[in-house]
Amino acid sequence: MQHKKKKGGVTIKDIAMEAGISYATVSRALNNRPGVKKATRSRVLEVSKRLGYYPNAAARSLVTSQTRALALVIPDITNPFFPEVARGVEETVSKADYNVFLCNTNWDGHKELSFLALFESRRIDGLILASSNDDGAIAEKFAQTGVPLVVISSFERDIGCHQVIVDNVWGGYLAGRHLLEHGYDRIAFIGGLAGARATTERFSGFEKALAGAGLKADPGLCLYGSFTWESGYRNALKLLALERRPNAIFAANDLLAMGIMQAADELGLSISDDLALIGFDDIGFASYPRICLTTIAQPKKKLGEAAAEIILADLGSERKEAARKIVLTPELVIRRSCGCY
Amino acid sequence: MQHKKKKGGVTIKDIAMEAGISYATVSRALNNRPGVKKATRSRVLEVSKRLGYYPNAAARSLVTSQTRALALVIPDITNPFFPEVARGVEETVSKADYNVFLCNTNWDGHKELSFLALFESRRIDGLILASSNDDGAIAEKFAQTGVPLVVISSFERDIGCHQVIVDNVWGGYLAGRHLLEHGYDRIAFIGGLAGARATTERFSGFEKALAGAGLKADPGLCLYGSFTWESGYRNALKLLALERRPNAIFAANDLLAMGIMQAADELGLSISDDLALIGFDDIGFASYPRICLTTIAQPKKKLGEAAAEIILADLGSERKEAARKIVLTPELVIRRSCGCY
């Protein structure tokens, strides 16, 4: 008859007992603290290995008040963009022995906010936030917790925390300019969430490009919804049913673009011949031959890595770090959908 | 001049002080333990809210020896199959106030094993494992830790832990049978990792279907690699360069199938007319109009949910639960790629 719970594993005291020394010394040996005799240290190491000792993270946290855990908040694990970012984060921080709680919000501000309790309770050491909410209210709440925070989305007002973003305006500009160069005169814009920075910034770059050509965006050709392909599909259907339908569309992300493709396909319209299309993100599937989506590529993994490095640096330093802001530059990658070939 | 670290937040003692009672009572009130006066309880709640109290998870873990943290190990966060599973897990366990560490192994057995230290150290309460390694060696090591473990992949030998799997053999059979019904006589198989259960089981179902028609799988038409689309692409290229090339292919997952499509496209071969194709998983993109991949659909989210529920049940019960095994049934979903339309 065995107990279900081993009720705690091997502790530092067991090692001390076995090695015939005090547990303070064991702690020192295990943590490579100075002032412990070589012979003792190796004996401790030997015993600890033999007994199968693993330090109890909770106990350690309690006294050091750091958990070596981070949280990464993303709005949609189902959008290939975010797993890529997550990978960048995870790989970087794991090298420094940090682990990450992946928090998926499903674009739900309430759920996002509800993670606050998690962070507070678990006393995570740092937080990387890709907010679904763009007025910065939630981010500000997170910032108030005092843990190092880096946001990988931008906000209207300055939150005063680290920031790693890609230059959405520039990306939008690139897209607009490229479409213009092709001579399209009725260029539509399909955004994600209305008011979301990813939408508005990309749009403003797009507008800038139009302005450069002496044009203005036609409000009737600018539709919004959410960052899903269903939304792109529905809005494209509307746009393409128009009397004078657009001959080019800039989509605020690739998922939207794929929805647009779908709509065009169904209507028998040829993407690139009848309708030029540019997306944003460069998710893996964009390069797929059957898709060949021209898009504004974001350095996804890099984004995660940069955010992780900032957190790590902040965690490593004693003083409070000044808020850093890193702006990554997106690039136009030309495939078929824009009608270039 | 402010200190960087707040060095611990509001504690139970602060509340006790403020409310003028002992901290044991505060603890009881906060945890809804019986035997605390209604008035006291509400006062505690009020004070705790006013002070912004969050229980310290580490301290709590230390005494209760449970962390309310689970780990989910997956081999490839970049394969849309797994985020879907992850979502099922996360949504289910979060309702019971558990959080999850997402551990991505990149199909690397070493990395997978290295997570062991994490689990031991963090004393996670439970573990859901989609192993990249199929002989069960790693899973067995995980099982030895004594924490409730549910694997969502199958192994050659019986590991003696909970298991939630989909019937790969049946899935393979469905695929083979469907292809056979179409009259294809040279059916190839492109697997993922050779020897991986996902590969071998799906293949064995496929063989069974062939056998039912008095046929045998042609070893020359069965290629292996990894579960990525690049691998599918490369192997398809080989297959399609054959003198007597196959007229149908069963791919062990959708990513592979998409690679195969790509190869066919490049060679000017029509999927469905010149080459029938069936995948496995039913990732989101399979239903995309430009893909229209006929595939064996796995209940991805369900898989995660079921695994999570088992863990939760195990965690909830006092005695050691008998190992449960849940087998989910995959389904054939017919789209274009198999030549049905």
Add this chain to the structure above:
DNA sequence: AACAATTTTGTAAACGTTTACAAAACAGAT
């Protein structure tokens, strides 16, 4: 008003670490 029974509260120990400080062991010099 006193007692028993019950409800509510408080005290203290425990969980497994880290770390300041004190104590002991050792080395080298006399």
Add this chain to the structure above:
DNA sequence: ATCTGTTTTGTAAACGTTTACAAAATTGTT
């Protein structure tokens, strides 16, 4: 052998909870 200085080790407190047990307060009964 003794002393000094250094290295190594040990003791004890602390981190923030939970919880068994003891103590106190409250209630009901007579």
